[in-house]
Amino acid sequence: MIDRLTLLQKIGVYIATFFFLLFILMPFIEMIRVSLRPMSHLMTADFTWWSEDFSLQAYRDMWVTVPLLGRYIFNSIFVASAVTLITMIVVIPAAYAYARLEFPFKSLSLGGFLAVNMFTGAVLLIPLYRVLRSLSMLNTYWAMIIPGVAFLIPTGIWLLRSYLERIPRELEEAAYVDGASRLYTLRRVVLPLAAPGLIVVGTAVFIGAYAQQFLFAITFNNVREIQPLPAGLYEFIGYQDVTWNEMMAAALTGITPVMIVFLFLQKYLVAGLTAGAVKE
Amino acid sequence: MTLVAEGAAPERMQRRELSDRAFAWLLISPALLFILVIVVWPLAETIRLSFTDATLGGENFVGIANYAALFADPKFWQTVGRTFYWMVLAVSLKLIVGLIGASLLNAAIPGKALFRVLVMPPWVIPVAIGVIGWKWMYNGYFGLISGLLQEFGLVEDRVALLATKTSAFYSAIVTDVWVGTPMVTLFFLAAMQGVSKDLYEAAWVDGASRWYRFRRITIPQIMPVIVSMALLSAIWTFNSFEIIWILTEGGPRGATTTLIIDTYKVAISSQRFGEGAARAVVIVVLLATFSLFYLWFLNRVNRQYGAK
Amino acid sequence: MTHLKTLTVAAGLMAGTVLSAQAQELHFIMCGGEVRAADQKVIDQFQVDNPGVTVKMEAVEWGTCQDKSMQLAAAGDPPDVAYMGSRTLRQLANNDLIVPVTFTPEEEAAYQPGVLKTVTNGGQYWGIPHAFSTKALYINCAVVEAAGAECKAPATWADLVALAKTVTDNTDAAGIGIAGKDFDNTMHMFLDFLYSNGGKVYNDDGTPALDSQQTRETLQLYADLLPYMQSGPTEWERDQMRDLFNDGQIAMYVSGPWGEGQHAEKVPTQIVAPIPAGPSGPSGTILITDSLAVFKGTGNEDLAIKLAKALTSGEAQYDLDSSWGLTPILDYEKLGMTDVYYRKGNWPIFVAGISTGGPEPMVEDFKALQAVFTNMIQGIMLEEGTVDELVTQAGVELAAVR
DSSP, X not given: OTTOOOHHHHHXXXXXXXXXXXXXXXXXXXXXHHHHSOGGGTSOOOOOSOOTTOOSHHHHHHHHHSTTHHHHHHHHHHHHHHHHHHXXXXXXXXXXXXXXXOOTTHHHHHHXXXXXXXXXXXXXXXXHHHHHHHTTOTTSTHXXXXXXXXXXXXXXXXXXXXXXXXXXXXXXXXXXXTTOOHHHIIIIIIHHHTHHHHHHHHHHHHHHHHHHHHHHHHHHOOOGGGOXXXXXXXXXXXXXXXXXXXXXXXXXXXXXXXHHHHHHHHHHHHHHHHHTOOOO | OOHHHHXXXXXXXXXXXXXXXXXXXXXXXXXXXXHIIIIIHHHHHHHHHTTBOOOSSOOOBOTTHHHHHHHHOHHHHHHHHHHHHHHHHHHHHHHHHHHHHHHHHHSOOTTHHHXXXXXXXXXHSOHHHHHHHHHHHHOXXXXXXXXXXXXXXXXXXXXXXXXXXXXXXXXXXXXXXXXXXXXXXXXXXXXXXXXXXXXHHHHHHTTOOHHHHIIIIIHHHHHHHHHHHHHHHHHXXXXXXXXXXXXXXXXXXXXXXXXXXXXXXXXXXXXXXXXXXXXXXXXXXXXXXXXHHHHHHHHHHHHHHTOO | OHHHHHHHHHHHHHHHHHHHHHSEEEEEEEETSSOOHHHHHHHHHHHHHSTTEEEEEEEEOHHHHHHHHHHHHHTTOXXXXXXXXXXXXXXXXXXXXXXXXXXXXXXXXXXXXXTGGGGEETTEEOSEEEEEEOOEEEEEXXXXXXXXXXXXXXXXHHHHHHHHHHHHHHSSSEEEEXXXXXXXXXXXXXXXXXXXXXXXXXXXXXXXXXXXXXXXHHHHHHHHHGGGBOSSGGGOOHHHHHXXXXXXXXXXXXXXXXHHHHHTTTOTTEEEEOOOBOTTSOOOOEEEEEEEEEBTTSSOHHHHHHHHHHHHSHHHHHHHHHHHTOOOSBOTTTTTOOSOGGGSTTHHHHHHHHHHOEEOOOOSOHHHHHHHHHHHHHHHHTTOSOHHHHHHHHHHHHHTOO
């Protein structure tokens, strides 16, 4: 009852939501429109909502212009997934330690991790290049995965910690009393309870990984076959021409798999966020 | 628990106390290793570089000359001011729009599941791609915004939003807000849904209006989330590089040049690594100071609103 | 016995080095985002002629390309060969990252006047010029005539302004397109006009010469043209303006020889004219080259030079220049070719500019140089200073550029 809205209020909410979503989705609308027009009609200042020559031609041509496009899309997803997997493996124990245990330098090191968030890879590029080179990781998938993991660890620890803190200690203590080892407790008791938090943090990490691959890819890698999508999109920029329509088509196609996965995950995402909202 | 367990507890506690520490370090070590190699070492190298005049060819130790030159340059202070203004404005807008959006998505209307999904795309796509979309829209001749405004007769001539200093700055802000809003919205939404219904019921029974309930219950209840999102957002916004770079590369005439843009231009474009490194260190110091202050504020807020 | 063993070992080692010397890979960074057909032909042939050698091409678009090559060099992992703007050569040379190249006297003489100067630094040549361009003014006659004016090439700056004004006043289109974005061809376009006004950036002895009467007149031209330029000029650079020209949004703009082909479909009524002459000098243009640079410390320097020379030899170079639409970089008639492509059509306009043109200034920090011009040009476009103030400031900023 408390939540029921009058008809007028409902209409108001719909209108406001419409404008809110319009703001959010406008660039996508534009990208779709650009991808549907042939190049010759793209650069015209006459604005038309719909044109007869809207077609899906660009979506066919883009595979020809950039033959490795499918590979790029795969690479993006692969790298982001690998980053997420490794990050979670590293973050879960660490977040648990910060959530539950006491040890010297605890606050300091946590603050230190947060501090890593404070600068982007953009600033550390050249020293980082040298480090990767001495580890023989350049021009491999590792070149994009390892830096990605490193820069996402702080966020992961920070976010997961607050979820783990909310799990009642009594459950763990019960396990100890029954003779369980710490690792066993961590694996069998804590993790299942932290599942919503894990999904949320895993999702946030995946998105982060997906978003920042660009910089590392163009700097640390020049093997075309393993480039991720954002770097691959640059191939649509030719000597004096940019095939905008195909580039947009490729961009939209590239993010579709991720969006579809999101459609399925969104239920868990919101549930997870609700279960342990990020509190301090 | 049973008597046996109680009696045995202290001994186990003792054992646990020692292995607690060791266990903790064991758990943290992989994360620590990553950070040390990938972040700390290059950072140390960057700090070292900031005391040299390193360029492509080589380097000499110059002490604090880079910093002295930096602090003496009025343009630097302008850039610092501009960066803070950028950060404060963008983050404030993100928080406000995020609150509004979260409230809308929290309302009991059919279709809200769909709307929530529709909010996600800007967060999910690589930032670079979204910004290219905005760049296209801002184009004075071929862009959607200019076209629409003319179509609806709101302007007479083409609107080149990225061509003049003020409009370029605020256009970049809009794009930055667009990039950051979905995440803020979703986190706020989750927080709102975690607020206990009883609180609302009690107020409703007492005849409180919707606005009153929002102001006096919702906001305080989710305040810790607001504050922590604000900090994260502030840090990311301060360092927001791709958005400005793709839209304007810091122009026109430096109107959108924030500290990170300036650092990139000096270090990478002009290959003056020493000077670039000095700027990078300044960014870290500024952000660290800001964050410390913020965390202190966070502590106060927590105590005041009794969360945890 | 020991002798035999030593000999076997020595033979093995030698065979090993010979074999490893045979299997070489050249990392070739090609700026521009695509590998041109003429170049690809030469590269394929090179791999056939040199068994065991593979050329790994990496085409990177102009915006990030030069930065990337320099980054690689800075981090100690340079490419073997890179095709870049010649403006980068001085910085690379001064930092000891590339090897100097030598030409035989015949090779030297074959180059058009002024070309080799764009790769010279400290008395040595540092790159092999591979593409050359000069500029001219393109005019859309359909738009001009729709404005009620005669479609004739403006000879002086006063004519230019008048023509632009007529177009803007009488049609929806802008009179002229001027680049104002923070991009290298913004500076180039300005220099097209400066060099058509007898102006200079540096004197022959290397001292800055920007703060001059000629520069003020050129900036004043920009100020005069401002009302007749495309909307928001600070957003546009030259290649983007091709689209405006094709769409009939601007009546004129300055571009290189490739423009003819780019406009052919949409603007069949185009004409090409020399850049109008200013009050203080004859019509000229900026001379820009892109070159092949060979990086130091890769172990493949000789092989790389061999590849570079193959790409730029008479026949191969002619193939590229004619197929891609570039100003001829070699004097092909001197080399014995007849019926050359640049005697036909509008080419003589582009070739005529070579002798009166000026070079792109060679400095180490070319980004800073670009910034000086961008600042000045955007200053006048955003009306943030008088011509005098801006030129004076540019002069000061230029003096600080190394």
